[in-house]
Amino acid sequence: MRVLLVEDDDDLSRRIAASLRTENFVVDVARNGEDAEHAGLTEIFDVAVLDLGLPKIDGVAVLKSWRSAGRSLPVLVLTARDGWPDKVAAFKAGADDYLTKPFRVEELILRLRALVRRSTGHASSQISCGDLTFDAQLGTFDLAGLPLKLTAFEWRVLSCLILRKDAIVDRRELIERVYEGDADVDSNSIEVIIARLRRKIGSDRIETERGRGYRLTDIR
Ligand code: CA
Numbered sequence: 634m635r636v637l638l639v640e641d642d643d644d645l646s647r648r649i650a651a652s653l654r655t656e657n658f659v660v661d662v663a664r665n666g667e668d669a670e671h672a673g674l675t676e677i678f679d680v681a682v683l684d685l686g687l688p689k690i691d692g693v694a695v696l697k698s699w700r701s702a703g704r705s706l707p708v709l710v711l712t713a714r715d716g717w718p719d720k721v722a723a724f725k726a727g728a729d730d731y732l733t734k735p736f737r738v739e740e741l742i743l744r745l746r747a748l749v750r751r752s753t754g755h756a757s758s759q760i761s762c763g764d765l766t767f768d769a770q771l772g773t774f775d776l777a778g779l780p781l782k783l784t785a786f787e788w789r790v791l792s793c794l795i796l797r798k799d800a801i802v803d804r805r806e807l808i809e810r811v812y813e814g815d816a817d818v819d820s821n822s823i824e825v826i827i828a829r830l831r832r833k834i835g836s837d838r839i840e841t842e843r844g845r846g847y848r849l850t851d852i853r
Contacts, residue, residue: 634749634792635659635810637681639669639695640711641688649682652738656772657788658745661814666690673699673706677809679749682741683728684711685719693719693726700727707748709741746770753796760795763851765834767795776834783833786811790826794839794849804846 636658640646643664650660661676663669666687673681673695685692696708710723710731720731730744750758750769758770764777774781774791783791789811794802804823811826812818827847831839840848 634679634745634789635661635677636745637661637663637669637672637676637678637706639663639666639682639687639692640684641665641686642684649738649741653742653745656742657785657792658742659789659810659813664688666692666695670695670698673704674702676814677806678706679752679810680745681706681708682711682745683708683723685716685723686713693722696723696726696728705752707752709744709748711736743770746772749796755796760798762795762798762838762849765795765838767792769796781833783830786826787830787833790823791830791834791849794847798849801842801848802846807846 636653638646638650638660640649641664646662650662653660661672663672667689669687670690683692683696692710707729708727710728712719712723712731712733723731729748732741732744746769755769758768760767760769766775774783790807793807793810807823808818811823827839835852837852838849840850842848
């Protein structure tokens with residue numbers, strides 16, 4: 634799950650990013666409205682956290698720009714304590730959720746996971762593929778009823794695949810959702826992660842669509 638974190642308060646931004654990373658999110662940070670607008674228009678994100686008071690372009694204008702360009706990524710807006718007019722403006726501009734500062738980062742994480750789950754079309758937080766189950770709210774995997782231990786990279790790949798179960802996930806999209814923006818990605822690294830996952834969950838479950846990507850399916 635890749636998050637665009639838009640926040641000009643560096644201390645707050647660092648704290649949020651660190652917490653998100655320990656929960657396996659890939660985090661890209663924008664510190665002003667201009668960079669945020671550009672990133673949201675040109676890159677792939679599963680969800681965005683958008684502060685409203687930003688240098689250069691304010692958050693509501695950034696959101697309007699994304700929406701008028703047809704970008705549908707879920708957006709959680711961060712607002713000030715007494716920011717009722719801000720909230721209304723943000724929802725009118727296309728926000729999906731909000732949190733009022735100060736907030737607990739644990740709540741932010743729960744809300745982000747819920748936004749990603751709903752935006753990928755899942756009503757329930759339990760997503761199953763045969764005897765493999767993902768709890769999209771807690772971020773945990775079970776295999777045949779037992780907790781499945783995964784590295785951060787494995788978790789990112791498998792969560793992306795199970796949220797889009799039965800669909801082909803484009804290889805490039807997968808790379809964007811697994812590595813942080815400036816990471817130097819070896820072209821075989823996704824294959825290596827897929828091979829490790831196949832050893833853990835069974836080799837038939839992840840199909841390779843040659844030249845396109847990967848698909849997670851129930852074993853028939
Ligand atoms: Ca701000």
